[in-house]
Amino acid sequence: MQGTGHYSVYFRAADETVTKYISRYENEALFSFTLDEFRDGRIYDGHITQLDKEKDKNASMSFYQGRHYSGIEYGKPEEDVLGAVVYVLETNYDFNHPKTSAVIIDKDNKTIFLSQLG
Numbered sequence: 001m002q003g004t005g006h007y008s009v010y011f012r013a014a015d016e017t018v019t020k021y022i023s024r025y026e027n028e029a030l031f032s033f034t035l036d037e038f039r040d041g042r043i044y045d046g047h048i049t050q051l052d053k054e055k056d057k058n059a060s061m062s063f064y065q066g067r068h069y070s071g072i073e074y075g076k077p078e079e080d081v082l083g084a085v086v087y088v089l090e091t092n093y094d095f096n097h098p099k100t101s102a103v104i105i106d107k108d109n110k111t112i113f114l115s116q117l118g
Contacts, residue, residue, distance in 0.1 A: 004098055006064040007116040018105060021112050022085075025103045029087035035065075035104070036082035050093065061091050062098035064117040081106050092118075 013021070026032065031048045043061070044053040051059045063086065084106035091100040099118030105111075 004118045006118070008064060008066050009114045010066060010111065012109075012111050015110065018107055018110055018112065021103065022105055022107065025087040025089070025105070029089055029103075030091065032085050032087045034082065035084045035086065038086060039082065059093065060095040061088070061093055061100060062095050062117060063088065063091070063100040063102045064115045065104070066113055066115065081109065083108060084111075 031050065033043050033048065037043050044051050044059060046052045046054055049055075051061060053059050084104050087103045087105070089101040089103065091102075092098065097118070100115075101117075102115045104113040104115065106113075
């Protein structure tokens with residue numbers, strides 16, 4: 001058997017706190033994208049160099065979304081959170097043995113999700 005563990009913290013915050021988190025993580029992130037871009041695969045269309053499927057057919061990345069950003073089907077975000085931004089801080093680009101640290105910030109719903117997979 002094998003598996004990848006995860007740690008996560010989810011919370012609602014005041015507008016000022018959300019703004020501070022955005023300011024911090026947009027500067028620290030390797031790259032960022034919306035949950036909508038992740039859902040429909042646009043993260044692999046070339047605008048994120050490391051995930052460009054044209055350059056590397058095996059380009060891949062996984063991160064833990066938690067139930068707050070997924071629907072009943074795993075990995076399918078609910079419509080009201082599709083604008084949330086994922087800030088990827090660290091990743092090994094491995095779908096089979098992933099190790100990814102990310103922060104998901106939903107400015108509209110005032111939520112922050114700190115996520116560590118692997």
